[in-house]
Amino acid sequence: MAASQPLRVGFVPEHFSTPIHFAQKHFGLDAQLIPFPSGSGHMIISLRAGEIDIAIGLTEAWIAGLGKPDVEGDGGYRIIGNFVETPLCWAVSTGAKRADITSLESLRGSKLGISRIGSGSHVMGYVLADQQGWSAPSPPSSSVSSASDTGSDSPYADSVVLQTFANLRAAVNDSTADFFMWEHFTSKRYFDNGEIRRLGDIYTPWPSWHIVATTKVLSSDDGKAKVKDLLAKLDQGIEYFQGHHDEAVQYISTELDYSEEDAREWLKTVRFSERTEGVNPDVVQNCMRVLWKAGVLVEGKGLGGEEMYAKQLGA
Structure with a gap:
């Protein structure tokens, strides 16, 4: 500069x-x-x-x-x-018609949608897993450029990198991802219009x-x-x-x-x-x-x- x-x-x-x-x-x-x-x-x-x-x-x-x-x-x-x-209040969201996903507990072993490796949406997925008492997660690595959390001790089957909020919303509806986390009020409009469905909230400590x-x-x-x-x-x-x-x-x-x-x-x-x-x-x-x-x-x-x-x- x-x-x-x-x-x-x-x-x-x-x-x-x-x-x-x-x-x-x-x-x-x-x-x-x-x-x-x-x-x-x-x-x-x-x-x-x-x-x-x-x-x-x-x-x-x-x-x-x-x-x-x-x-x-x-x-x-x-x-x-x-x-x-x-x-920050993170809303946990899934697709509007995902009948197979009914609660936070049903997310264990699912595909987590994230904006990027190392982003808040990625990090808070592991905080959620810890709060839910799921198996010890594998630490995410920001040096990885694509989905990577597939180790045997990971709470998720995959972490799918989707870049934007719009892509995340689309992904949970077409099953590219099973859920994602984004700020509550930013997500709320899309709960209200029926595009996505709220499963719960998690606050940063x-x-x-x-x-x-x-x-x-x-x-x-x-x-x-x-x-x-x-x-x-x-x-x-x-x-x-x-x-x-x-x-x-x-x-x-x-x-x-x-x-x-x-x-x-x-x-x-x-x-x-x-x-x-x-x-x-x-x-x-x-x-x-x-x-x-x-x-x-x-x-x-x-x-x-x-x-x-x-x-x-x-x-």
């Missing part, structure tokens, strides 16, 4: 992105916003490829990406801030969204100064969001794929961070412990918790 260029920021174009939109619209956020509808796993690939400088995505995906046993080099990015303090930056952008004083300015603008966008819920609902229900009713219901459930800069080490360690237990990560392998976040951005 040249000194004169704005930061390239990856984000998921969902309701959670509303404060980012406000930061740019009302407070002059100088950044190139790049949507990633395929989610956090795709952003990890782009961060490491030097295609984006900052990404705002799911906590478990960032930590799984840095904690995997075969992480290369310095991992390519560090967690620099927190974005959403409340946990940690704050749901964090912000990361590439190690390259954090390696220079100019880069760190740009990151600090971006975080300050996000703080302003969040503060504006908190005081202008009607404007938020208008934006979510007209520019994004949500009804006004669902947007207002979501507002009751979400709490954004008042100050985005900084990382709570306890959050990282708690997430790692859950991912160790679920078999997503292997204790003692990959980066340690203290290596995953930037401790000080400086001036």
Whole structure:
């Protein structure tokens, strides 16, 4: 990234992105916003490829990406801030007419649809398996480019990589996959119109969204100064969001794929961070412990918790 260029920021174009939109619209956020509808796993690939400088995505995906046993080099990015303090509610969905799938228990040994290897939709499949008390899972590897979780100790017959939310919905209806997990309110419209069927929900046991930056952008004083300015603008966008819920609902229900009713219901459930800069080490360690237990990560392998976040951005 040249000194004169704005930061390239990856984000998921969902309701959670509303404060980012406000930061740019009302407070002059100088950044190139790049949507990633395929989610956090795709952003990890782009961060490491030097295609984006900052990404705002799911906590478990960032930590799984840095904690995997075969992480290369310095991992390519560090967690620099927190974005959403409340946990994420993942809806567990199957095809509308899948009579063979009746409950969460019936998913054991089935085909899990995911956006990408190492994404939140992949990682949370293993957290679900752990919570359900199924057999110890095989840790997913983000170095694999296609479905891979077929070991004898895996709780699933396969993990089918499908890239997008639309592909996931289609796959559970044509039996390419048996179920998938996606954020509750993003899924709700498709429960309401009968396209897919909800089997249940699972909550992340940690704050749901964090912000990361590439190690390259954090390696220079100019880069760190740009990151600090971006975080300050996000703080302003969040503060504006908190005081202008009607404007938020208008934006979510007209520019994004949500009804006004669902947007207002979501507002009751979400709490954004008042100050985005900084990382709570306890959050990282708690997430790692859950991912160790679920078999997503292997204790003692990959980066340690203290290596995953930037401790000080400086001036």
